[in-house]
Amino acid sequence: MTNNLIDHIKTYVVLSEKESSEIVSFFDYKIYKKKETLLFSETRCEELFFVAKGCLQLYFIDNLGNKKTTQFAIESWWLTDFLAFQNQKLSNFNIEAVENSKVLSISFSKYNELLDEFPKMEKYFRAIYETAYGSALMRFKYLNSYSKEEMFFRFRSEFPEFVQRVPQYLLASFLGLTPEYLSEIKRKQLS
Amino acid sequence: MTNNLIDHIKTYVVLSEKESSEIVSFFDYKIYKKKETLLFSETRCEELFFVAKGCLQLYFIDNLGNKKTTQFAIESWWLTDFLAFQNQKLSNFNIEAVENSKVLSISFSKYNELLDEFPKMEKYFRAIYETAYGSALMRFKYLNSYSKEEMFFRFRSEFPEFVQRVPQYLLASFLGLTPEYLSEIKRKQLS
Numbered sequence: 001m002t003n004n005l006i007d008h009i010k011t012y013v014v015l016s017e018k019e020s021s022e023i024v025s026f027f028d029y030k031i032y033k034k035k036e037t038l039l040f041s042e043t044r045c046e047e048l049f050f051v052a053k054g055c056l057q058l059y060f061i062d063n064l065g066n067k068k069t070t071q072f073a074i075e076s077w078w079l080t081d082f083l084a085f086q087n088q089k090l091s092n093f094n095i096e097a098v099e100n101s102k103v104l105s106i107s108f109s110k111y112n113e114l115l116d117e118f119p120k121m122e123k124y125f126r127a128i129y130e131t132a133y134g135s136a137l138m139r140f141k142y143l144n145s146y147s148k149e150e151m152f153f154r155f156r157s158e159f160p161e162f163v164q165r166v167p168q169y170l171l172a173s174f175l176g177l178t179p180e181y182l183s184e185i186k187r188k189q190l191s
Numbered sequence: 192m193t194n195n196l197i198d199h200i201k202t203y204v205v206l207s208e209k210e211s212s213e214i215v216s217f218f219d220y221k222i223y224k225k226k227e228t229l230l231f232s233e234t235r236c237e238e239l240f241f242v243a244k245g246c247l248q249l250y251f252i253d254n255l256g257n258k259k260t261t262q263f264a265i266e267s268w269w270l271t272d273f274l275a276f277q278n279q280k281l282s283n284f285n286i287e288a289v290e291n292s293k294v295l296s297i298s299f300s301k302y303n304e305l306l307d308e309f310p311k312m313e314k315y316f317r318a319i320y321e322t323a324y325g326s327a328l329m330r331f332k333y334l335n336s337y338s339k340e341e342m343f344f345r346f347r348s349e350f351p352e353f354v355q356r357v358p359q360y361l362l363a364s365f366l367g368l369t370p371e372y373l374s375e376i377k378r379k380q381l382s
Contacts, residue, residue, distance in 0.1 A: 060332055070331045082325030086318075092332065115314070122313035123306070127277075129320035134273030136327035140261045141251055141283065143334065144367055176335055 001029060001052040001102045008050075008076045012127050013120040023121070026114045027104040032097040038105075039095035045084035047105045051077050054101025057170060058093045069173040072098070072166065078128060098166060148177050149185050192220060192243035192293045199241075199267045203318050204311040214312070217305045218295040223288040229296075230286035236275035238296045242268050245292025248361060249284045260364040263289070263357065269319060289357060339368050340376050 002024040009015060015023070027050070032038060038049060041060060049056065051073050058071040058079055070093060073079035081091040088108055097103075106114065115121050146154060152175055156163045163171060172182040193215040200206060206214070218241070223229060229240060232251060240247065242264050249262040249270055261284060264270035272282040279299055288294075297305065306312050333342060343366055347354045354362060363373040 058328065060336070062336055068332075068335045070328055070335065081328070082321055083329060084325075086321055086325060092329065115317075119310045119313065122310065122317050126306075126313050126317040126320060129317060129324050130273055130277055133320050133324040133327060134275075134277060136324060136331075137249065137261055137272070138274060138283065139331070140327075141259075144259050144261065145251070145253055 002027070002104065004052040004076065005050055005104055009121075009124050012124045015120075019118065019120075023114065023118060026110045027106050029102070029104055032101045032103055034097055034100050036097045037094060038097065038103065039080070039091055039093070041091050041094045043091060044088060045081045045091040046088070046107055048078060048080045048085055048108075048111055049073070049095065050104040050106075051075055051079070052102040052104055054103070055098040055166065056095055056101060056103070057098050057174075058095050059173070060093050067173060069170055072162070072170075072174065074162065074165075078132075098170060148175055148181070151175050152177065152182065152185055193218070193295065195243040195267065196241055196295055200312075200315050203315045206311075210309065214305065214309060217301045218297050220293070220295055223292045223294055225288055225291050227288045228285060229288065229294065230271070230282055230284070232282050232285045234282060235279060236272045236282040237279070237298055239269060239271045239276055239299075239302055240264070240286065241295040241297075242266055242270070243293040243295055245294070246289040246357065247286055247292060247294070248289050248365075249286050250364070251284050258364060260361055263353070263361075263365065265353065265356075269323075289361060339366055339372070342366050343368065343373065343376055 005027070006015065006020045006024065009023070029052075032054075038056065039045060039047070053075060056073045056079050057069050058073070058081070059067050059069045062068050071079065079095060081093045083089070084091045085108060115125070142151060142154065155175065168182055169179040172179045175182070177185075196218070197206065197211045197215065200214070220243075223245070229247065230236060230238070244266060247264045247270050248260050249264070249272070250258050250260045253259050262270065270286060272284045274280070275282045276299060306316070333345065337345060346362075346366065359373055360370040363370045366373070368376075
């Protein structure tokens with residue numbers, strides 16, 4: 001499963017065999033069962049996660065006790081509470097496996113060692129975060145442009161496989177809909 | 192005004208005098224008047240902007256012809272349509288000066304040359320984008336946690352100077368409120 005990480009890095013920078021195996025040695029590899037928690041909110045955010053296989057969600061619990069999904073991560077995505085990770089503070093989010101997932105993780109100290117020893121990893125992460133931030137700006141635009149109903153149809157047409165794969169109550173949470181309203185939208189469209 | 196950029200970079204990486212002046216040479220420097228446009232949507236996004244002094248906004252026009260602010264950038268912030276810049280595509284946003292502003296800009300080709308010649312600039316931008324993306328995740332959380340009214344009060348307590356500085360109709364647009372509703376909230380609070 002470390003191949004997935006190396007293949008992904010190689011789409012951004014050139015790596016030798018030796019560099020690849022050295023880079024991999026900075027990571028831990030673990031399998032998480034569906035619904036298993038990788039990060040608890042209000043605990044120190046010590047790890048950055050790479051999804052080799054499966055799907056994770058970053059979520060928080062609102063005042064009414066509802067789980068609200070802020071971000072999904074599927075294959076080749078990185079996930080953590082980046083602000084808390086960067087500052088080694090308590091996390092504002094939980095991270096949970098949506099499916100059985102194969103995950104590589106790196107601690108904050110190892111992450112910094114990795115970046116120091118392999119400056120090309122700075123280039124890789126710079127490109128990753130540049131894309132992630134650019135995509136976040138587009139998401140803010142969509143949130144401010146479309147009704148929640150339009151967001152669902154737009155999301156489904158852009159990411160059809162993802163919509164098939166993720167439980168509907170999680171998709172509803174991500175789009176800011178109640179599961180009941182999402183069912184209603186889908187029913188209306190079928191009728 | 193190039194000092195502002197160098198001082199900002201130096202909070203992340205060590206730069207010699209020589210490196211500082213070489214890095215600065217990659218940038219153009221320009222003063223924009225209030226309401227002047229730096230980037231038009233549907234044109235190729237060729238530049239990345241650094242605010243040395245002043246304030247910029249990234250916005251789009253919705254279906255009803257209203258300006259919707261997606262992001263502000265004040266001193267030491269970077270702004271562009273990052274996805275469009277990265278892929279050298281047409282921009283999804285406009286960028287406009289909110290105040291008279293002193294701005295450094297770098298073209299896409301110069302940006303890549305800069306990153307190639309000064310790998311420590313990869314480290315700098317990696318850290319900048321890591322923070323920007325982490326902050327975006329927190330903003331999604333707030334958007335999904337608070338009413339628009341609560342968002343305004345929270346925003347005002349976190350960024351009091353900013354709220355003083357930015358015209359109220361822009362702040363309303365950023366928070367997804369109508370200017371009338373924002374005035375009402377503020378009036379209610381005063382009474």
